[in-house]
Amino acid sequence: MTQVTAGPEQPPAPPAPPEKPAWRRPPVGPILLLWLGFTIIGVLFALYVPAHLMGVAASPTMHELEATVTAFSVAAAPVAALVWAIMLYSLIAWRQKGNERPPDNAPPIRDNTRTDAVWLVTSGALCLFLLIWGLVVVAPHGPAVLLPDQPTQGQVVAPLRVGVTGNQWTWDFTYPDNGGIQTEELVLPVNRPVVFEVSSKDVIHSFWIVQMGIKVDANPGETTNASVTPDRLGTYTVRCAELCGLYHSYMQTPVRVVSTADFIAWLRASGGSA
Amino acid sequence: MTTSAVAGEARVTGSPGGGVMRRLNMFTGIIFGVVLAVVGYFVANALLPDPEEGSHKSNQVWLITFFLWAVGFMVGVGAFTGPFRWLAGRDQSVDDELYLAGKDQGVWRYFKFTTDHKVVGIQYLVTVMTMLAIGGTLAMVIRTNLLRPGSKFVSPVIYNEVVGLHGIIMIIATIIMVTGPFGNFILPIMIGARDMAFPRLNALSYWFLFATLPVMLSAFFLGGIPTGWSAYAPLSEQGQPGMDSFLVAILLFAVSSALSGVNITTTAVTMRARGMTWTRTPIFVFGTVTSVMLGVIAFPMFMAAMVLLGMDRALGTTFYVASGGGSPWLYSNLFWLMGHPEVYVILLPAFIAILELAPVFTRKPLFSFTMAILGLGGVVGLSLFVWAHHMFIAGWAPALNAPFMVTTELISIPTGLLFLVLLGTIWRGNIWMRLPMMAAYMLLWNFIIGGITGIYLSDVPIDEAMHGSLFVTAHFHYTLLGGGLTGAMGAFAYWFPKMTGRMLNERYGSIGFWTAQIGFNVTFLSMFIVGLRGQPRRVADYATTFDVNNRISSISAYFIGLGMLIFLYAVIHSWRSGEIAPANPWGGKTLEWQVPTPVPLENFAVLPVVTSDFYGYSENGHARRGAHAAEPEAEPAPVASGHGGDGPQVIDLPAAEAAAPAATGEDGETR
Numbered sequence: 001m002t003q004v005t006a007g008p009e010q011p012p013a014p015p016a017p018p019e020k021p022a023w024r025r026p027p028v029g030p031i032l033l034l035w036l037g038f039t040i041i042g043v044l045f046a047l048y049v050p051a052h053l054m055g056v057a058a059s060p061t062m063h064e065l066e067a068t069v070t071a072f073s074v075a076a077a078p079v080a081a082l083v084w085a086i087m088l089y090s091l092i093a094w095r096q097k098g099n100e101r102p103p104d105n106a107p108p109i110r111d112n113t114r115t116d117a118v119w120l121v122t123s124g125a126l127c128l129f130l131l132i133w134g135l136v137v138v139a140p141h142g143p144a145v146l147l148p149d150q151p152t153q154g155q156v157v158a159p160l161r162v163g164v165t166g167n168q169w170t171w172d173f174t175y176p177d178n179g180g181i182q183t184e185e186l187v188l189p190v191n192r193p194v195v196f197e198v199s200s201k202d203v204i205h206s207f208w209i210v211q212m213g214i215k216v217d218a219n220p221g222e223t224t225n226a227s228v229t230p231d232r233l234g235t236y237t238v239r240c241a242e243l244c245g246l247y248h249s250y251m252q253t254p255v256r257v258v259s260t261a262d263f264i265a266w267l268r269a270s271g272g273s274a
Numbered sequence: 275m276t277t278s279a280v281a282g283e284a285r286v287t288g289s290p291g292g293g294v295m296r297r298l299n300m301f302t303g304i305i306f307g308v309v310l311a312v313v314g315y316f317v318a319n320a321l322l323p324d325p326e327e328g329s330h331k332s333n334q335v336w337l338i339t340f341f342l343w344a345v346g347f348m349v350g351v352g353a354f355t356g357p358f359r360w361l362a363g364r365d366q367s368v369d370d371e372l373y374l375a376g377k378d379q380g381v382w383r384y385f386k387f388t389t390d391h392k393v394v395g396i397q398y399l400v401t402v403m404t405m406l407a408i409g410g411t412l413a414m415v416i417r418t419n420l421l422r423p424g425s426k427f428v429s430p431v432i433y434n435e436v437v438g439l440h441g442i443i444m445i446i447a448t449i450i451m452v453t454g455p456f457g458n459f460i461l462p463i464m465i466g467a468r469d470m471a472f473p474r475l476n477a478l479s480y481w482f483l484f485a486t487l488p489v490m491l492s493a494f495f496l497g498g499i500p501t502g503w504s505a506y507a508p509l510s511e512q513g514q515p516g517m518d519s520f521l522v523a524i525l526l527f528a529v530s531s532a533l534s535g536v537n538i539t540t541t542a543v544t545m546r547a548r549g550m551t552w553t554r555t556p557i558f559v560f561g562t563v564t565s566v567m568l569g570v571i572a573f574p575m576f577m578a579a580m581v582l583l584g585m586d587r588a589l590g591t592t593f594y595v596a597s598g599g600g601s602p603w604l605y606s607n608l609f610w611l612m613g614h615p616e617v618y619v620i621l622l623p624a625f626i627a628i629l630e631l632a633p634v635f636t637r638k639p640l641f642s643f644t645m646a647i648l649g650l651g652g653v654v655g656l657s658l659f660v661w662a663h664h665m666f667i668a669g670w671a672p673a674l675n676a677p678f679m680v681t682t683e684l685i686s687i688p689t690g691l692l693f694l695v696l697l698g699t700i701w702r703g704n705i706w707m708r709l710p711m712m713a714a715y716m717l718l719w720n721f722i723i724g725g726i727t728g729i730y731l732s733d734v735p736i737d738e739a740m741h742g743s744l745f746v747t748a749h750f751h752y753t754l755l756g757g758g759l760t761g762a763m764g765a766f767a768y769w770f771p772k773m774t775g776r777m778l779n780e781r782y783g784s785i786g787f788w789t790a791q792i793g794f795n796v797t798f799l800s801m802f803i804v805g806l807r808g809q810p811r812r813v814a815d816y817a818t819t820f821d822v823n824n825r826i827s828s829i830s831a832y833f834i835g836l837g838m839l840i841f842l843y844a845v846i847h848s849w850r851s852g853e854i855a856p857a858n859p860w861g862g863k864t865l866e867w868q869v870p871t872p873v874p875l876e877n878f879a880v881l882p883v884v885t886s887d888f889y890g891y892s893e894n895g896h897a898r899r900g901a902h903a904a905e906p907e908a909e910p911a912p913v914a915s916g917h918g919g920d921g922p923q924v925i926d927l928p929a930a931e932a933a934a935p936a937a938t939g940e941d942g943e944t945r
Contacts, residue, residue, distance in 0.1 A: 053806040054739070065739055069730065076726045083722045086697050087715060095705045099780075101861050102704035106638035108893040109701065116645055116694070123690040130683050134733045135676055198669075203509040204602055206667065206742050210808035213739045217668045219603070220508060221596020224669025237817075241742025241810045243437075243502045245509060246430050249813035 027093065034085035035078070042077025046070060055211065058232040058257065062213035071133060075126060159193040159227065162186070166198070166205030166218035169247040171238060179272035186238060186255040189263035193229045206241035209255055215241055230257040295359075296373065298352030299386040300484070306350025307343045307485070314342035333588040336496070336515045340489050340522040347485045352387040353478050375473070377875055387481060389473035392873055394480050395459025396773065399766075401483060402454055403842070405447035406759075408491075410838060412440035417797075417831040423818050433814040435498025435516070442490065442503040442520065446527055448754055449569070449616065450483070451762045452623035457538055457562045459773055463866040463873065464556055466547025466882045471540040475533050482530035490523035492516075502812050504613070505579075507594030507605040511586055518587065521580040528573040535566035547865070549884035556864050556888055557646050561626025564654045565619045571658070572615035579608035603670045610661040618657045620754055622650065624761025625692055625721075628714045631768045632696060634862045635711040636703025639889035646695045652688025656681055666737045675734050682732035689725060693718070708860075709783050713764025716791050720756025724749060727802070745805025748798040756794060763787065763841070770848070771855030775872050779852055782844035790837025796830035863888040 050073050051066040096102040163174035174182045188194055198207045200218035207226065208215040216226040240251035258266065264274045318338040325331045348354065356374075359366055366374070375390045376383030383393050384400075415436050419427040428436065462470055470476045493499055497514025510517055542563045546555060582593040583605070592598020594605045626646075633640045640646065662671065662678040696718065705711065727749040730736050740746060770778045800823045805811075809820045816824060858867040865888075869877055 065735055080722050090700050102637050102706050104637045104892040106704045106892045107702050110639050111642040119694050123687050127683050204506055215667050215738050239810050243812040245500050249815040
């Protein structure tokens with residue numbers, strides 16, 4: 001009879017791990033389907049609705065802006081879809097019937113490191129995408145508010161300078177390089193870059209050309225700049241976007257984008273020079 | 275205090291009959307405050323020199339009047355009886371402290387300077403509900419004026435006043451809506467304490483808030499504020515004396531919240547029960563403490579902004595006036611240094627309250643406490659570095675736009691972690707769809723929309739189009755109302771049985787809740803549309819092209835009002851005659867559910883000793899769905915509260931100390 005007297009006892013061989021019981025297998029299938037469905041709806045919505053709502057684009061800035069809104073919406077769709085999918089599935093599969101307290105037999109999941117890691121990495125990647133789009137794609141030829149001293153690329157024509165002054169509750173415009181005329185009417189030539197030099201006589205206003213997608217505050221005692229190239233003929237809207245007192249709602253004026261010839265004619269008629 | 279009571283020294287107990295302090299209450303406060311204010315108004319008018327130009331004198335007079343109201347009210351309500359007694363060498367006795375804590379005074383204790391944190395919590399609750407009602411009514415006025423273009427339901431002057439006061443009343447109400455009622459009533463019990471670290475300071479915070487309200491509402495009678503709640507300079511300098519009401523109210527409120535903030539923080543840091551290490555502390559404590567500390571850092575900026583504004587208005591300085599060498603951008607920066615952290619002060623307690631109640635209504639542990647802490651910490655930390663995203667198009671510092679865009683977009687990551695925790699807690703839970711859990715679901719729905727639209731605004735080119743439009747208004751209503759207020763309503767439904775002793779009528783409560791939520795979503799989704807299409811915010815009128823969506827917003831806004839009224843009816847009806855609540859109707863594991871309802875004056879007969887965290891739902895039994903038959907669950911309490919037995923022992927306190935009143939916590943004793 002063998003005697004096991006010497007040496008440490010060997011621990012018994014661990015049993016083979018049992019197959020995971022039903023409650024441990026995540027319901028990936030149905031949730032994935034729901035997520036896919038919501039994502040498709042979301043992406044379709046994102047591709048058509050926001051840009052359509054933003055309407056006519058009267059400058060490359062606005063075109064890029066609508067493209068950005070669309071891109072962000074498309075990127076957001078799967079995120080929202082995931083939340084909706086889990087919410088909906090939970091209401092279908094895990095919701096307890098009746099008003100009584102359910103039993104305490106749900107899986108006691110304290111944490112799941114892999115889920116945490118995937119979530120962090122994915123949200124980080126999405127954030128990086130947004131940042132790259134915002135800083136790199138748009139910035140070099142984007143609105144002056146991002147990188148104010150960047151010269152616009154491919155500049156052959158000197159920008160048209162327009163002085164904008166907000167005062168409670170109208171907008172006044174001057175054309176300093178065109179004879180210094182002062183007018184309450186904003187007229188711009190198509191396809192020529194414009195630099196607005198914006199200020200205020202009294203309180204803070206905000207100069208917003210809706211369809212061109214540019215906006216900059218009008219501050220008393222300071223001059224701020226916004227630049228844009230109108231690329232579409234038509235009549236658009238300037239609105240004030242900072243509460244400036246009693247008639248803030250009415251502080252709006254049309255801006256007409258006309259052909260270069262019409263613009264010169266208008267300048268002459270207003271007492272300026274081309 | 276305690277030691278002297280224990281040692282049995284004879285102490286002077288104040289004048290016979292209990293002294294002046296037993297005769298002071300809210301009404302004496304109001305009388306004293308009004309009298310002092312009126313006297314001050316006339317004396318200041320008479321004594322101050324007439325200015326040669328401008329209206330500085332009227333501003334000076336009003337500032338003095340409001341300041342005297344505040345001083346008079348606080349003295350009259352009895353806030354300083356403790357220090358007065360101490361200065362006079364007649365320190366308060368044990369009986370005095372118990373009296374101050376509201377012992378044996380019935381309902382009357384809610385109308386006095388009562389130090390019991392539970393009384394202060396209820397006072398905050400009723401005040402918050404009142405403020406929400408006033409702010410909500412103002413919102414109905416706003417939407418009625420916007421029902422159709424060209425409508426003059428109210429004049430443009432009144433409209434601007436209404437917009438501004440709606441904003442500031444809602445901001446103040448939402449800042450305190452979770453930390454006030456529940457941070458006060460629930461948090462000390464939740465950590466196993468008998469009261470806050472500084473009970474008198476606690477009552478002081480509340481009565482400062484109470485003093486703030488008449489000052490803020492007086493703006494209505496003094497020409498209102500023309501600026502919206504953000505009070506941008508130099509428009510704020512043009513304003514009528516209503517602007518002075520606003521700025522004094524802000525100063526009072528900032529003091530109130532600073533005091534409250536340091537009180538809550540000290541309580542949580544020093545007065546947790548024995549054995550409650552930080553990893554065993556409920557997430558609600560973390561959320562409340564970080565939010566109030568964020569407020570303590572941020573609100574003084576608002577105070578500074580208002581002090582400078584007061585000086586510009588009353589003394590003719592030119593901090594914000596360009597022609598005098600100042601700059602409106604000084605104001606904008608100070609304001610937004612407060613304004614951005616402030617929105618997280620509003621949101622985080624509500625979100626964290628939902629995280630606190632989710633395990634109870636899914637019967638499983640909170641998913642990833644670590645991620646919750648990281649998310650909370652990330653949001654709080656980053657929130658101090660994003661303020662200039664409100665100023666992307668101000669022209670102040672265009673070179674800083676890119677860095678602020680980076681920090682703002684980064685905040686989406688910790689916010690996402692909070693989503694992860696909530697979704698993970700729901701994952702495979704046994705979901706108990708009572709009213710608190712309905713709020714959790716609506717928080718998810720509303721905040722995903724609010725959060726995503728915030729990301730749009732964080733992108734500078736998009737912000738160039740959307741700043742100052744109704745897109746922004748819809749975004750922040752989704753986060754603050756859809757996320758914040760919804761979470762607060764869930765917290766209210768959750769803790770209602772403990773605070774009132776009654777069960778909230780869920781039938782009417784749910785009808786009200788869902789009516790308001792559906793109305794809310796339709797109102798603000800429609801508002802996103804007009805924002806994208808180019809309608810500015812804070813406008814009394816709009817171009818006819820925006821007609822349809824404004825009408826939709828206005829009509830569904832009435833449903834928000836209707837829903838909240840139904841909810842209010844449910845609350846009042848249940849509070850007065852609802853079903854009596856058991857001590858632990860939800861089967862919660864946190865300490866507040868282990869004390870009886872109504873909660874005794876000193877919360878615990880014996881202070882608990884904590885041996886595990888409070889999220890151990892479904893960890894004790896061996897039953898699993900689909901496997902073995904459910905065994906009756908052995909639920910070892912996470913709190914060792916017995917006498918004797920094995921394991922962690924309750925420290926037997928000296929009998930006298932155990933019986934001593936809680937209001938002596940100011941000594942900073944840790945038991």
